[in-house]
Amino acid sequence: MPDQGSNFAVQLLGANEENLAQLAQHLVESVAQEFGLPPTPAEHQWPVSVVDVVRQFLAHVARNDVSGIRAHGGAFETLGIEASRGGPDMEVLAATIRHAVSLIQTQTHRAVLAAPDEVDKEAVLGLLQRVLPGGEAVVDAARHGYAVAGLAGDGDGELARQLAAELMSRGDGAAELAQRLGWQPDGLVCAVIASPISGTAIAGAVTGTPAYFSRTDDVVVALSLPREQLSTSIREQLEGIACVVGPAVPLDEFCDSLALAERIRDRDEALPHRPAFVDDDLLGLSCTADPTVVQALRRKHFVELDQLAPEVRSMLVTTLHARLRHWGHRPAIAADLHVHPQTVSGRLHRLRDLLADDREDPTTCSELLVLLTAEDAA
Numbered sequence: 001m002p003d004q005g006s007n008f009a010v011q012l013l014g015a016n017e018e019n020l021a022q023l024a025q026h027l028v029e030s031v032a033q034e035f036g037l038p039p040t041p042a043e044h045q046w047p048v049s050v051v052d053v054v055r056q057f058l059a060h061v062a063r064n065d066v067s068g069i070r071a072h073g074g075a076f077e078t079l080g081i082e083a084s085r086g087g088p089d090m091e092v093l094a095a096t097i098r099h100a101v102s103l104i105q106t107q108t109h110r111a112v113l114a115a116p117d118e119v120d121k122e123a124v125l126g127l128l129q130r131v132l133p134g135g136e137a138v139v140d141a142a143r144h145g146y147a148v149a150g151l152a153g154d155g156d157g158e159l160a161r162q163l164a165a166e167l168m169s170r171g172d173g174a175a176e177l178a179q180r181l182g183w184q185p186d187g188l189v190c191a192v193i194a195s196p197i198s199g200t201a202i203a204g205a206v207t208g209t210p211a212y213f214s215r216t217d218d219v220v221v222a223l224s225l226p227r228e229q230l231s232t233s234i235r236e237q238l239e240g241i242a243c244v245v246g247p248a249v250p251l252d253e254f255c256d257s258l259a260l261a262e263r264i265r266d267r268d269e270a271l272p273h274r275p276a277f278v279d280d281d282l283l284g285l286s287c288t289a290d291p292t293v294v295q296a297l298r299r300k301h302f303v304e305l306d307q308l309a310p311e312v313r314s315m316l317v318t319t320l321h322a323r324l325r326h327w328g329h330r331p332a333i334a335a336d337l338h339v340h341p342q343t344v345s346g347r348l349h350r351l352r353d354l355l356a357d358d359r360e361d362p363t364t365c366s367e368l369l370v371l372l373t374a375e376d377a378a
Contacts, residue, residue, distance in 0.1 A: 020058075023107055024051040027100045034099055035092065053079065057104070061127070061134040069137035072216040076138045080145025090146045094139045101135030147196030148219060151203050151212045164213035164222050167254040174251045181209050183224040189251055190231040191258035192221040193265050194243035205237045220258060230279055231257075238275040245277045260285065267377065284377035287370045297371040301364075304354045316354070319347040321372045324365060 028050055031037065053075050060068045069076055083093050108131060112124050151160070159181055166174040167189065179185055194202060199219040203210050211222040221243075225231065231248045238245070244265045246257030260278045263285060268276070278285070288294065298306070305313055319337065326332040330348075334341040355368075 019111075020055055021051050023104070024054045026107075027054065027103055030103055031096045031100055035088075035096055037088070037096075049075075054104070057101075057134065057138060058108075061131055064130060066130075066134060066137045069134060070141045070144075070216055072144075072214055074141065076141035077145035077148075077214075079138075080142030080147075081149045082145075083142070084146045084149035090143060093142060093146070097139050097142065098135055101132060101138065104135075105131040144196055144214075144216075147200060148212075148214045150196070150200035151210070151219065151221070160209060160211045161213070164211035164220065167211065167222050167251065168213050168220065168258075170252060170255060174254075178211075178224070178251060181211065183208065184226060186227050188225045188227055188229070188248040189254050189257070190223050190225060190248045191246040191254055191261050192223060192243050193218055193258075193261050194221060194241070195219070198242050201241050202238065202243060205241065206234060222254060232277050232279050235275065235277065241275055242273050243275050245275055245279075247278050247282075281377075283373055287373040288377045294371065294374045297367055297374075301355060301368060301371060308354075316347060316351055317372065317375070319344065320351055320355075320368065321376075323348065323351075324369050324372065 056075050057069070060066070068074070071077075080090070080093070083090070087093065088096065105128060109128060112127075149157075151157070159177065163174060163177040163181055165171070166177055175185070178187075178189075183189075192199075192202060196214070196219050199212060199221050202221050202223075203212075206223055208224050210224070213220040213222075223231075223234065225233065225248045229248060231245050234245075244261045246259075246261035249257045257278075264276055264278055264281060267288075305316060308316070319333070322333045322336045326336065330341045330344050334344045337344065
């Protein structure tokens with residue numbers, strides 16, 4: 001977010017535009033000397049234009065726009081992608097970036113001291129303090145690009161990216177691209193959300209060539225499946241890989257598979273440490289699809305339950321859920337809850353007094369199951 005010192009920073013950058021090429025050359029020479037790398041002219045365009053990278057970095061820092069540094073498809077992600085194709089190891093690249101950013105901070109300080117007019121000291125401090133965090137954002141973006149490049153495989157990387165882009169945009173060319181990539185013409189596809197590193201692991205674990213789409217914080221991997229298979233058929237191959245797997249759908253419904261995977265990911269706030277399959281949680285998704293309906297069910301059935309002390313309410317709700325799961329069979333309920341069957345009987349008698357409707361009515365049981373499943377999912 002821009003702050004009160006951003007205008008000063010942007011003006012400072014503009015005043016020193018003519019010095020950027022000289023700064024870039026200084027950075028290249030210093031990095032080469034520090035890390036024993038072959039010297040490269042600053043105007044060299046591989047892996048990306050050094051002058052352009054320095055300009056973009058300073059512009060983002062001046063505007064206090066760290067998220068822009070991490071943005072998918074930017075120069076900093078490209079830096080990592082290109083470095084993975086024959087450049088330095090990622091950890092070496094990260095070290096060179098941090099070294100260059102430290103030099104940029106020093107040069108920025110010198111530019112401030114050389115400014116002809118009186119400057120706001122707080123603005124100067126704010127600017128200098130965000131150079132190094134900006135550098136870490138560059139490392140993050142480059143690391144993301146470096147990992148994404150591992151999904152490309154041998155020779156089909158561009159085709160895989162094109163297919164994923166078509167699937168994400170519901171494009172008409174998806175079927176033809178899928179066939180060129182070796183997918184079955186009548187097959188299905190499922191969307192997988194993963195980190196770039198997990199995406200690379202997925203590509204190595206499954207048969208066939210996946211398509212992939214890189215985003216700022218993750219990648220979307222499209223996996224081809226035979227028409228008769230569910231996405232859970234690849235559970236064994238994905239064992240131990242952190243990802244969320246959408247259901248298997250026809251090609252033109254790929255975005256629907258992705259949308260359901262994103263609902264699981266958003267609900268759990270972070271990618272799990274193991275594969276999570278939408279097909280394993282369809283009831284939970286169905287029961288939370290309309291929060292208004294869930295609230296109406298709570299008002300209909302849980303008015304008196306919600307007035308109890310939290311620990312008492314929790315105990316009775318857990319018993320009610322077990323009763324519905326075990327069709328009222330008290331020994332099974334008792335075994336599930338690890339209590340005596342007589343304890344179950346006492347709780348069920350109390351629930352009978354608290355619930356307004358007949359618990360034996362099929363519609364009431366269905367509504368209670370929806371409500372309890374929604375509470376669990378939340």
